[in-house]
Amino acid sequence: MAQLSLKGRALKYLAAREHSRVELRRKLGPHAESAEQVDALLDELESLGFLSAQRFADSVVHRKAARFGAARVQAELAQHRLPDDIAREAIQALRDTEFARAHAVWLRRFGEPASEPTERVRQSRFLAGRGFSPEVIRRVVRGDGLRDESASS
Structure with missing residues (x-):
C-alpha cells in the first residue's frame, strides 16, 4: 500500500x-x-x-x-x-443562548422542577458538569423556563 x-x-x-x-x-x-x-x-x-x-x-x-x-x-x-x-x-x-440551551438539556434529562433539595442539587450538578453558568443553572432548576413557556403559549 x-x-x-x-x-x-x-x-x-x-x-x-x-x-x-x-x-x-x-x-x-x-x-x-x-x-x-x-x-x-x-x-x-x-x-x-x-x-x-x-x-x-x-x-x-x-x-x-x-x-x-x-x-x-x-x-x-x-x-x-x-x-x-x-x-x-x-x-x-x-x-446569548445559554438559558435556552440549558433549559433544553435539562428538559430532556429531567422534565420537571425538583421537589426535594437533594434532587435540585443533583440537577444543578448535572448542568454544571456540562459547563452552564451558575446563574443560568439556578434559573433552570427553579423552573423559570417552564413558566416562560406557559406564559407565551
Missing part, C-alpha cells in the same frame, strides 16, 4: 472534519521529517483556505452547543489555541 504524502494526509484529515492548526500539527508530526516541514504545510493550507480557525471554531460550536454550556465549549476552544477574537466571538454567541 502506498504511503500518503504529508499534504495528502493533511487533506484526508481536513476532508473528514475541520481541524485546528494545533490539532493538525499534532497528527502530522509523527509523519513529517521535521517540525518546519509541518509548519510550512500548515501555512500553505491556510493560504489556500483549506485550514481555517474561524471554520474550526464554528464547527466546534455547532457540534457542542446543543449539549454543553459556554464554559465547556470555551475550554475546548482554549485547548486548540485559537486567536482570541475568534474564540471570544464564538463564546459570546453561546452566552
Whole structure:
C-alpha cells in the first residue's frame, strides 16, 4: 500500500472534519521529517483556505452547543489555541443562548422542577458538569423556563 504524502494526509484529515492548526500539527508530526516541514504545510493550507480557525471554531460550536454550556465549549476552544477574537466571538454567541440551551438539556434529562433539595442539587450538578453558568443553572432548576413557556403559549 502506498504511503500518503504529508499534504495528502493533511487533506484526508481536513476532508473528514475541520481541524485546528494545533490539532493538525499534532497528527502530522509523527509523519513529517521535521517540525518546519509541518509548519510550512500548515501555512500553505491556510493560504489556500483549506485550514481555517474561524471554520474550526464554528464547527466546534455547532457540534457542542446543543449539549454543553459556554464554559465547556470555551475550554475546548482554549485547548486548540485559537486567536482570541475568534474564540471570544464564538463564546459570546453561546452566552446569548445559554438559558435556552440549558433549559433544553435539562428538559430532556429531567422534565420537571425538583421537589426535594437533594434532587435540585443533583440537577444543578448535572448542568454544571456540562459547563452552564451558575446563574443560568439556578434559573433552570427553579423552573423559570417552564413558566416562560406557559406564559407565551
